[in-house]
Amino acid sequence: MAKELRILIVEDSEDDAYFMIREVRRGGYSVISERVESAVDMKSLLESKTWDVIISDYNLPKFSAPEALKLIKALRIDLPFIIISGVVGEEIAVKAMKAGAHDFIMKGNLTRLVPAIERELKEAEDRRERINAEQQLRNSEERYRAVIELSPDGIFIYNAEAIVFANSASAVLVGLNRPEDIVRSSIYDFVHPESRRIITDTFNDVLLLNKKIFFRDLKLLKEAGPIVFVDGAAVPFNYMGEKAILLEARDITERKSMEEALMKARDELELRVKQRTNELEISNEQLRQEINERHRIEAALERQAQELIESNSKLEKVNQELERSNRELELFAYVASHDLQEPLRMVASYVQLLARRYKGKFDTDADEFINYAVDGATRMQQMINDLLLYSRVETQGKELAPVDCELVFNRTISDLQLKIDETKAVVTSDPLPLVVGDEFQLGQLFQNLIGNAIKFHGIEPPRVHISAERKGTEWLFSVKDNGIGLDQKYSERIFVVFQRLHFRDEYQGTGIGLAVCKKIVERHGGRIWVESTPGKGSVFYFTLKAI
Template identity: 40%
Template sequence: MENTTDLSKLDLTGEQRAVETLRLSDARYRRLFETAQDGILILHADTGQVVDANPFLKELLGYSQEEFLGRKLWEIGPFKGEDASKSAFAELQVNDRLHYEGLPLETKDGRRVEVEFISNAYAADGTRFIQCNIRDITERKHAESQISLLNAELAQQVALRTAQLEEKSKRADELAVIVEERLAANKELAFQVEEKGKRADELAQINVEREGVNQALKMAIKELAFECAEKGKRADELIPINAELARSNAELEQFAYVATHDLQEPLRAVASCVQLLQKRYEGRLDARAVEFITHAVDGTMRMQTLINDLLAYSRISTHAQAFASTECTKVLAAALANLSIATAESGAVITSDGLPMVMGDATQLTQLFQNLIGNAIKFRAERPALIHIGAVLKEDEWWFTVADNGIGMEPQYFERVFQVFQRLHTRRAYQGTGIGLAICKKVVERHGGRIWVESQPGQGSTFCFTIPAKK
């Protein structure tokens, strides 16, 4: 009896630790929610009512907590216009994720702001919610607009100056012909003076005219130098603007990395607690409760996969290694070793040609091959999967190909598949987050190449990418 009491106390302590872990996890999430520098709006997925809104969103749009909570999306000032907002909400209910760039909103005081709008659906305690992340990109859009205007103005000025330079060049050629003619005339006159000694006055006049021509040439040269200096000045004005854009993009990538990294700890705590519940109460709950716990476990696992993929995507820029001489045959072998279980289970047959040495990041190139071959295995047809990797040198770059005999795709999806979170199939049909090919594109572009796909439905796909040849 004494031993039974002690075990019960130990179980109770474990549950308290789990509850405390959940409380701390919720506190961390709430701190992130309250201090986020993006607006966050939580909607009930069935009714469209606002469940919560963080301080940044309220400050951005000028509405109070009372003006948000309990109201439906289309009843709030920035989203008014019932038909359009209801239609947008219906789309949010169908799609797990939506992304709008440059969505116009109007604040309570009448200001117009442009935002980046990203929505993600999730379930909590059996209820489905939609989280809307709203980032103010008004200044960025304004900067992009200013750059476009400056580029257009610069292009117009360059075209104008080019036409003027061509005209001046034509005049310079004409002047050069005149100079040559004058020089020939001088020679002829000198010969006549030497021979006859009669035309000294005429020769002096010709020399005066030649001096005038020289002065005209000097003026033309000064004008050309001034115009070149003006063009250089305009180019210098664009340098700080481009630098500011590069800094802004780098900050966005760093924010994505930090945010996804910090989310892992509370997510692990939630996953551990849910799995503990699943294990401890196995066989003691009704079917509905088991289903809820199973959904919670699956949701945390999908969220962990998504966070890991986002970290991998951000690390391409934030944790990149310096380029070194890399043997692609070894890179391919490492990728195939990572895919050995999937290859064996699918029965895929993978072949390759001899692959070259390139200058690159071996870790990122391994990920590139692993993602492309992994996709070929995942999207295989009913027939045995055949995958071939090749490389051909064309001028000053290597053309790599990863060809398969899988399900293929329609031409209208050739560019969409390389965008982040873009999926052509449901999660039930094929697992994944839709980030793999976006990672491939970012790796190839970092190596100074380009990537594209050639495919026909039912006939397989060939993913092609280039890497500059090693010098």
């Protein structure tokens, strides 16, 4: 059986009203409807009959949806109000919704009408149930209020911001004439500073455990009178639909006074006894403490002396090991620069002589083998030179002193000018600071980083920019380029000796340049790292000590 639906239609077109009713009937409803075109007719039907929903056109010759909304608000009627229009734009629709309309449907999309009506009927029913529940709650709270008002104990209701209810007994407790003088005040206005921690902990436990919490010996401030002591409890409470705390307080001031007098007399007696017996104990304890302290100091001094001897011994061993390591490193540098390079130069010279004298006289394989030998010898010489350079960072570094990085940058640009011209590179910098460092090694650092930025460029000419930013006691330098970039997973590997990410026929070099950079920066007490994205360039960062 179809469900009955009473619809009041605000519409000047009978045809449009017919299509609306037909669509609702298709949704399975038995429709009872009236159509009005003026405020007078609408008011009359609203007052004389009961309706489930109002459907309204936005504009009528003598009436409109906004006026209809104002009318039902004035009559304090809560009904679903749905606007159906064929020409109104989105901005007007939003204004209508803000004015109180529950939905807005275009006449060309009436399939939304039944779902909209059902949704708004459900929400209207929910609102009515909520209003009834709130009224029942208010009635219940009024009954509680009457019981509370007759209690001889002070009762406060507190909602974490202010007191929202107090009975007559509570006004007496704090020395006021009327409970109304307490309402809207903070509970802490009537609690002695020494007891505010008690009331705070009590309220926190009530909210956390959601149960009744007792308290004792709470001090209340009384208007123009002595402090009042109370015992009581606090419980979770729902007041006017909101969470609150009900606080019950009973005056124990007289009992407290008697207890305090008794305790005072007992304490005075015990104090006299203790004063007689404690004086000797204090003297003996002081003497024991002095002896123990002297023993502790002597043991600590002996332990520190032994630790100092052991530390000096360890330091001497470390220094000896460091001297041995430096000697071995210097010997290696000598071997690399002399003993290894000399035979290698001879091999390279004779292989190059073979290449010049016998090129084309053997078959193509022989020429290729000779070229391989020449290339291998040349690369071996370069690797030995680079390794020698790497070892000299520590062994032949100069004493650190103030260095003008602006001058270092300008010298580096001058040294790299041929590469810059060949690649049409643009190298710029912000003003660069003074730092503490080895001027020669900082030149190597700048030249390696800028040279790499120029070498590993993409299709566009290289663009390199150097900047520095003060970070506490350090300067943070950045070398930014627009080159080929690299995968971030290789950001550690590129600083290892002889590690390469490309084939030699793509980019020249031995793969030691960034390892030298890392060793130089670490010798200066700094850090170096890279942030990069393949195809989008790289930014190399390093830190140096500021002056």
